[in-house]
Amino acid sequence: MAVRLAELAVRFGCELRGDPEVCVDRVAALENAPAGALSFLANPRYLKHLATTSASAVVLDAASAAACPVPALIAANPYATYARIAQVLHPDAAFNGGRHASAVVEGGASIDPTAWVAAGSYVGRNARIGARSYVGPGCVILEDAVLGADCRLVARVTLCRAVRIGDRCVFAPGAVIGADGFGHAPDQDGYVKIPQVGTVLIGDDVDVGANTTIDRGTIGDTVVEDGVKIDNLVMVAHNVRIGAHTVIAAMVGIAGSATIGQRCMLGGQSGIVGHLSICDNVALTGKTMVSRSITKPGVYSGNLPADEARSFRRNSARFQKLDELARRVRRLEGGLAEETKEDTDE
């Protein structure tokens, strides 16, 4: 949809430099924006594309505005302002309330008349779906599940029995919320399954990526607080708690009963061992394994970078004798002042 810059400036609190009557109807990157497109500059790295952009307008900060050859919307946080405008220019498809004839809705389910239940979806007994929520094709919402208002289940999402979801949440295809946690008591002949009688509580404004799984609690609940953003193929085990506004990249695994603080950023393929806690404002770089609680905000790493295989193999063989190497060094040092704490731990 086309919007005048004047309207965008007012609506998003930007200073406008340039013709207020110019209209934009889509977003595009600085370097290849067609006429009619809005672009943005949030990272100085892309400043080089500004001078030659064909965008009809650019969202940027005051410092960069002078260099902008086209109309500029000046914002304190250009990236977030751009995101909000992009939502206006590229809205989700509108829909009417109701349900497709092929959807199955069991007795006792309560679906707000402004919500839509698409083809082939299933809504179990006593489930509730809030106002203006969109349940796409092939979703399964089991009995007693509660979905808030303004949520969007794109397609083929599963909400298991009695999970509770807040408002304005988005679930990508294949997400599974509330499968049984992984609990089995060892017995002489194998394992006995432990019923998982808790559920999953998800706050408001939570995003859940494609094929991500969030398991229900064993006793007590798995909790995802407001504003948490979770990427694809993430595993959140039973009784985990994730603090508000934490961001979790793809393929992160969080084991049972771990507690993650607020505003953390967990890099892709990281793993958190069960029953420990990570404080607020912790960032993990990719593929990091956390096996002890983290009590101090900061950035943590734990994965070696790629090297040529031949070289890596040689170093890796040395690693397997690293303790011995350290002892040899100490011996060379004559066991004097350099003796360090970890040596005395032996």
Next chain:
Amino acid sequence: MAVRLAELAVRFGCELRGDPEVCVDRVAALENAPAGALSFLANPRYLKHLATTSASAVVLDAASAAACPVPALIAANPYATYARIAQVLHPDAAFNGGRHASAVVEGGASIDPTAWVAAGSYVGRNARIGARSYVGPGCVILEDAVLGADCRLVARVTLCRAVRIGDRCVFAPGAVIGADGFGHAPDQDGYVKIPQVGTVLIGDDVDVGANTTIDRGTIGDTVVEDGVKIDNLVMVAHNVRIGAHTVIAAMVGIAGSATIGQRCMLGGQSGIVGHLSICDNVALTGKTMVSRSITKPGVYSGNLPADEARSFRRNSARFQKLDELARRVRRLEGGLAEETKEDTDE
């Protein structure tokens, strides 16, 4: 459902200390159990909660029974006994045999009259579903697949062509059993797909987690033996064999033709390289990569723990010269008695 302690004691072979007429109708944790709840004590760490519990009864071992302020069910293995009782108090929802009107069942399929096929599910030609098995909403069971008795497919499970599943298995939503294994023969212009003509054989009492995938064999079958428990987002490749009662945590990947022994425990995000074997009773800690066969039972690790990023980066840079460092140490030692095996391997 409410059950008298007297009945539980008889049924599960516990000694009962306390009023046999007391009823419990759910399970809860020691520290916040409401009246009417059964709790358990299996780990001494939680002993502190015993004295103040409001549970109506507690399952525990003989040694802890004296400290129990409420009726006690004494068991040799309190955790497994608790699990069994919890299954009684929190049974899966009962269902009648039959099929939902929206389910599609192809010709030649044989569905036991006591089994249920839920809304939107599909059962292909000549597939077989055993007694009292539950096929939840949105499942797809392709032609010639065989599902045993008393199985539970929660929702949106896929059983591909001709896979064979034993009795009492549970599949969480999104599990895919029997997709084609990943086999492509390199050719001058790219790759040629190798038909995967084997299938998947799953024993009895196997649990498969949400969005886990178990591929069919290339030639010959992928085999999962009795009692194996598999968590979410696990990958089991073609022609893998997993021994009985092995437990596999989330996000483990097992590459093609690997053989895993019995009663192993594979920690989350571990990876097993193809064509190797792991003997019985091996445990892997999280994120461990196994690139050689393991022939000795025990615990194995292979992943560095998280450290502050700055410190990790420094050490990691040193790792990339570790072989050189070891040579320097040997030079300092003068090539004398300390010369070790790996040095002579150079």
Next chain:
Amino acid sequence: MAVRLAELAVRFGCELRGDPEVCVDRVAALENAPAGALSFLANPRYLKHLATTSASAVVLDAASAAACPVPALIAANPYATYARIAQVLHPDAAFNGGRHASAVVEGGASIDPTAWVAAGSYVGRNARIGARSYVGPGCVILEDAVLGADCRLVARVTLCRAVRIGDRCVFAPGAVIGADGFGHAPDQDGYVKIPQVGTVLIGDDVDVGANTTIDRGTIGDTVVEDGVKIDNLVMVAHNVRIGAHTVIAAMVGIAGSATIGQRCMLGGQSGIVGHLSICDNVALTGKTMVSRSITKPGVYSGNLPADEARSFRRNSARFQKLDELARRVRRLEGGLAEETKEDTDE
């Protein structure tokens, strides 16, 4: 289906040694092939099984043909030739064009009359499905998506809005193509979702494994070139580009805007950090993390192999002081000629 060796020899350009009238109707491994089966020998490791095979014919190279006790089809690339013959002997089930009565097809969708849309599948507005393509049970194809000719969606595949797929692609169950990329702009109160206005472009002859996810681009598209083969549970983030004939094993994660070259092989559970590039002909061993661009073809590694936990823990503790150890060694060396580049970087 049974085929005469004479026909196979002509069709696949093999030299035939043995009776041209012999028929084969399936494939099997050398060591347990029944009569009527075709086997192959591509790896000298399996030569020991050749002498005693009961296969009715074997595909192998000229050098091994003399040792073959049964009819031989001699090929320059026995594995690829075997793969092609196996496709003939084990064809996908034939199907007629049309749609199952329970499939839902929205207005404006264009389905080639030779394509099949199976039970419970959904085809959105203006989506297009090409000739002879097979859409299995429970698939969801959203509005404006384009699927080429001769594709196969086994079951429960999701193609999101406006993705474009070439010809002869295969998608295993649970694959999700075109979910929103993971983009959120930080703001004072949390994050603002960035609309993902690009799409996914997939070339010809691409295979996508079970529960794999390929996200749509933020601005601009995510691109998978011809002949790429992707295993299960892989994550391809927004704006990634994957070069032709690259092979990606299970559980690999490729972060946003990374570019992967042609004919690469990415080992299982590897991770590629965002915004970097990997040149053509790079192989990664399993679980390797690539955090810098790779500009030189070759094999790269980055993950320590499993060791006994006790030993690994000791070495890992030393790793956390490796920088200090290196400094101690330098001190022992007296800061002389051995002083190396990384020391002077400190």
